[in-house]
Amino acid sequence: MKHYVLKRLGQSVLAVLGAATLVFFIIRLSGDPARLMLPPEASEEQVTALRESLGFNQPLWMQYIDYLKNLFTGDLGNSLYYKESALKLVLERMPATIDLAMFAIVIAVTVGLLAGIVSAYKKNSWIDYVVNGWIFLTQSLPVFWIGIVLIMIFAVNLHWLPTSGNRGLESIILPALTLAAYPIAPIARTMRASLIEVMDKGYMITSQAQGFSKPSRILKRGLKNAFLPVITVISLEFGVMIAGAVVTETIFSWPGVGQLIIQGVSNRDFPLVQASILVISIIYIAITLVTDLIYHRLDPRIKVH
Amino acid sequence: MKKSKFLLILTLLAVFAAGCSTTSKSGAGEEATGEGQDQKLEITIARAFDVNGLDPGFLTENAQVVDNIFDTLVKRDAEEKLVPGLATSWSQIDDTTWQFKLREGVTFTNGEAFNADAVKYSLDRVLDPANNAPTASYVSTIQEVNVVDEYTVNVVTKKPDPLVPTRFNRYPTEIVPPKYAEEVGQEQFAQKPIGTGPYQFVSWDKGSNVVLEANPNYWGGEPDVKKVTFRSIPEASTRVSALLNGEVDLITAVSPEDREKIESSSTARLSTVERAGNTVYVGFKTDVKPFDDPKVRQALNYAIDVKSIVDKVLQGAAVQTNSLIGPKDFGYAGEPEGYSYDPEKAKQLLAEAGYPNGFSATLDTVSWYIKNTDVAQVIAEQLKAVGVNIKVNNVESSVYRTLVPAGKQSDMYVLGWSSTNTLDADAAIYAILRSGESYSTYANKDVDAKLDEARSVTDEAKRKQLYQEIQDEVLKDAPRIFLYQENQYYGVSDGLKWDGRVDGSIPVSTISAGNE
Numbered sequence: 001m002k003h004y005v006l007k008r009l010g011q012s013v014l015a016v017l018g019a020a021t022l023v024f025f026i027i028r029l030s031g032d033p034a035r036l037m038l039p040p041e042a043s044e045e046q047v048t049a050l051r052e053s054l055g056f057n058q059p060l061w062m063q064y065i066d067y068l069k070n071l072f073t074g075d076l077g078n079s080l081y082y083k084e085s086a087l088k089l090v091l092e093r094m095p096a097t098i099d100l101a102m103f104a105i106v107i108a109v110t111v112g113l114l115a116g117i118v119s120a121y122k123k124n125s126w127i128d129y130v131v132n133g134w135i136f137l138t139q140s141l142p143v144f145w146i147g148i149v150l151i152m153i154f155a156v157n158l159h160w161l162p163t164s165g166n167r168g169l170e171s172i173i174l175p176a177l178t179l180a181a182y183p184i185a186p187i188a189r190t191m192r193a194s195l196i197e198v199m200d201k202g203y204m205i206t207s208q209a210q211g212f213s214k215p216s217r218i219l220k221r222g223l224k225n226a227f228l229p230v231i232t233v234i235s236l237e238f239g240v241m242i243a244g245a246v247v248t249e250t251i252f253s254w255p256g257v258g259q260l261i262i263q264g265v266s267n268r269d270f271p272l273v274q275a276s277i278l279v280i281s282i283i284y285i286a287i288t289l290v291t292d293l294i295y296h297r298l299d300p301r302i303k304v305h
Numbered sequence: 306m307k308k309s310k311f312l313l314i315l316t317l318l319a320v321f322a323a324g325c326s327t328t329s330k331s332g333a334g335e336e337a338t339g340e341g342q343d344q345k346l347e348i349t350i351a352r353a354f355d356v357n358g359l360d361p362g363f364l365t366e367n368a369q370v371v372d373n374i375f376d377t378l379v380k381r382d383a384e385e386k387l388v389p390g391l392a393t394s395w396s397q398i399d400d401t402t403w404q405f406k407l408r409e410g411v412t413f414t415n416g417e418a419f420n421a422d423a424v425k426y427s428l429d430r431v432l433d434p435a436n437n438a439p440t441a442s443y444v445s446t447i448q449e450v451n452v453v454d455e456y457t458v459n460v461v462t463k464k465p466d467p468l469v470p471t472r473f474n475r476y477p478t479e480i481v482p483p484k485y486a487e488e489v490g491q492e493q494f495a496q497k498p499i500g501t502g503p504y505q506f507v508s509w510d511k512g513s514n515v516v517l518e519a520n521p522n523y524w525g526g527e528p529d530v531k532k533v534t535f536r537s538i539p540e541a542s543t544r545v546s547a548l549l550n551g552e553v554d555l556i557t558a559v560s561p562e563d564r565e566k567i568e569s570s571s572t573a574r575l576s577t578v579e580r581a582g583n584t585v586y587v588g589f590k591t592d593v594k595p596f597d598d599p600k601v602r603q604a605l606n607y608a609i610d611v612k613s614i615v616d617k618v619l620q621g622a623a624v625q626t627n628s629l630i631g632p633k634d635f636g637y638a639g640e641p642e643g644y645s646y647d648p649e650k651a652k653q654l655l656a657e658a659g660y661p662n663g664f665s666a667t668l669d670t671v672s673w674y675i676k677n678t679d680v681a682q683v684i685a686e687q688l689k690a691v692g693v694n695i696k697v698n699n700v701e702s703s704v705y706r707t708l709v710p711a712g713k714q715s716d717m718y719v720l721g722w723s724s725t726n727t728l729d730a731d732a733a734i735y736a737i738l739r740s741g742e743s744y745s746t747y748a749n750k751d752v753d754a755k756l757d758e759a760r761s762v763t764d765e766a767k768r769k770q771l772y773q774e775i776q777d778e779v780l781k782d783a784p785r786i787f788l789y790q791e792n793q794y795y796g797v798s799d800g801l802k803w804d805g806r807v808d809g810s811i812p813v814s815t816i817s818a819g820n821e
Contacts, residue, residue, distance in 0.1 A: 030701075030703070031703050031704055031706075031707050032707040035706055035707045035710060036706055036707070037365050037439055038439050038440075038442070039440055039443070039726075040706070040710075040736065040743070040744060041442050041726075041732075041736050041743075042439075042743070043442065043743070044710070044743060046441065047710075049434070050439075053437055081357045081365065082357050082358065082511075083363075083492060083495065084492070144540075148543075151542075151543060151546045152546065155547075156546050156549050156550050159550065162547075162550070162552055163538075163543055163547040163550050163552060164538050164543050164546075164547055164552075165514075165536060165552075250539050250540055251540045251543055252543065253513075253536070253538040253539055253543060255510070255511070255512030255513045256512075259512055263354070265703075266702070267365075267703070268703060
């Protein structure tokens with residue numbers, strides 16, 4: 001167990017470093033922040049002066065070494081656009097994103113589990129087909145389309161909910177539903193498959209022989225054993241939600257990290273994008289790590305590969 | 306079976322309950338803004354982005370929000386004419402010196418007095434190269450600002466500059482309080498600004514909104530709107546939904562596709578500002594074959610049916626023009642006679658230039674402009690009809706902004722330009738026609754000389770004449786395919802009286818209750 005934890009921790013640190021390196025180079029491949037910070041009329045001398053003062057005229061490898069050095073001291077630099085600590089900006093916006101992801105994951109888990117259980121229980125019945133069809137549909141619809149349709153229905157036509165912003169509980173419902181639409185499918189599918197598999201297991205047949213009714217067998221024995229793979233899917237989907245709130249946050253002008261990233265990328269705000277991606281990677285990797293450890297604990301058969 | 310049914314019903318109930326509780330909440334919420342009958346008029350304005358700082362001297366976006374907190378020496382009225390602001394009058398006292406007489410008795414909202422020292426301080430910090438002010442280029446002609454007496458300043462320019470008064474109308478020349486700015490430092494000032502303007506800063510919730518409230522002691526009289534919230538809603542269709550839902554009272558940057566939705570609504574109306582946007586054209590690299598031949602460039606102008614593009618592709622969201630100078634710009638001389646749609650003449654000119662069978666080229670385009678990809682495709686189709694094969698290349702907008710100044714765009718490229726920072730022909734054409742400028746791919750010695758002269762003589766008649774000559778020559782030489790100038794659209798809630806402006810500003814003090 002100890003060996004496993006250490007090994008997984010080591011892998012996680014490497015993964016964070018990898019993400020930090022990737023984002024550093026990718027964002028630099030695609031543009032010049034100095035040009036974007038100045039009005040188009042600005043002269044080439046002005047652009048050069050600004051580039052120098054930002055340190056972007058140095059060779060890439062030197063910038064990279066500086067970046068790594070600062071990274072280890074926890075200094076992620078100042079946002080070029082906001083002229084404030086990039087890490088502070090990201091952490092200020094993080095709670096909004098986490099609120100949204102939590103709300104969405106609760107919806108997705110509730111709906112996904114119910115759908116999965118119902119369709120497994122009524123395997124190959126019309127209800128199974130309806131649930132599967134619906135899941136297939138939500139997974140193939142683009143997020144922004146779902147978001148805009150929800151706004152049209154619930155905000156513009158029914159006036160039940162606000163279109164956008166972050167002003168209390170009612171404004172989180174539409175973005176959370178939008179964000180939840182996608183992960184419902186994998187959760188439901190995994191739940192269904194896992195439950196069907198478990199129901200064919202020997203102990204389930206034994207419990208049938210013992211005279212337990214089908215619903216109570218599923219609830220008492222089946223679910224417990226079928227949950228394991230579902231937990232992995234849920235935790236991964238939660239990580240994906242935090243990273244994937246970009247589109248949803250933009251549609252609903254939800255003031256979270258997703259919107260910050262979009263803005264950062266279009267301004268080529270290197271430090272801001274780096275800090276956002278780094279924080280999100282750490283969260284994502286931490287979730288994966290914790291899930292693996294829980295999983296390992298629950299099912300000691302899982303070995304280090 | 307019973308148990309799962311029970312669970313299902315429970316969930317349905319929970320969802321229903323959640324729906325109910327939110328309806329009652331939003332009903333009692335703070336949405337009742339913009340209604341005239343309240344004694345306190347409070348409005349919300351939704352823009353596409355949040356501010357990134359509130360110091361007018363160091364903005365990298367436009368000044369829509371900060372212009373309400375600060376004043377400039379010179380203002381523009383509803384007709385965009387220059388009128389007194391913090392300066393009561395101005396005059397040119399010699400070739401390179403402009404004198405401004407300042408308004409007396411004005412104080413900043415923290416009590417600090419407005420005077421000549423404040424003007425000098427505000428400009429000096431922008432001109433200081435060590436501060437790297439992003440918009441320093443807007444005032445780079447200024448040598449120094451001298452205090453003559455408490456209410457008189459002299460602005461000395463490096464060369465004669467006819468645009469000094471208009472430069473003192475737009476950022477970065479807003480006047481800031483020296484004592485406060487020094488005390489809190491540049492970074493803090495951008496978070497909590499203080500000015501002399503009609504509104505004072507209340508709060509800034511980053512990524513969401515900026516709240517301002519009326520300055521009761523404003524020298525120009527207390528404005529009607531007592532509180533204004535600038536919200537950022539990046540998605541264009543969400544902005545429209547928020548307006549139609551009554552959550553916001555005014556929205557900027559309405560996409561042309563959403564015009565109909567607002568026009569047909571019973572709660573809001575569309576405010577159209579004709580030709581307030583970019584003048585869009587197809588540029589040629591005029592030093593590259595075959596575009597070095599004016600005949601080829603003229604031929605391509607004849608080959609494009611601009612009217613049908615404006616009518617059918619843009620659905621009237623722009624105005625066809627052969628003038629690179631807009632009607633509100635100084636130097637506009639009406640619509641020049643341009644190129645008609647004449648594919649036969651185009652073919653003939655191409656043959657004369659030695660391309661009877663046409664040629665192939667790439668056209669770069671970028672999503673900044675209305676329906677740009679569609680427009681580029683139609684241009685490609687129309688050019689194909691005269692034998693020119695065009696490959697359309699879509700470029701991401703941030704990339705485009707670094708590509709073009711480096712000269713790395715294709716030989717044909719779509720670009721738009723606007724003059725909103727000065728509303729003068731100089732801003733409209735200098736940067737795109739003067740050889741050596743970052744966004745220019747044209748080199749014509751005669752035009753260069755005239756452009757330089759026009760920005761250094763102060764005689765208005767002479768300037769107008771120079772711009773007329775430049776336009777005539779450029780039209781004939783055709784360094785671009787002349788297309789159209791875009792309109793801009795705002796959505797305004799029915800309870801408000803306001804119309805969009807060519808300069809793109811939103812002076813909240815000019816908004817009042819009532820229907821248009």
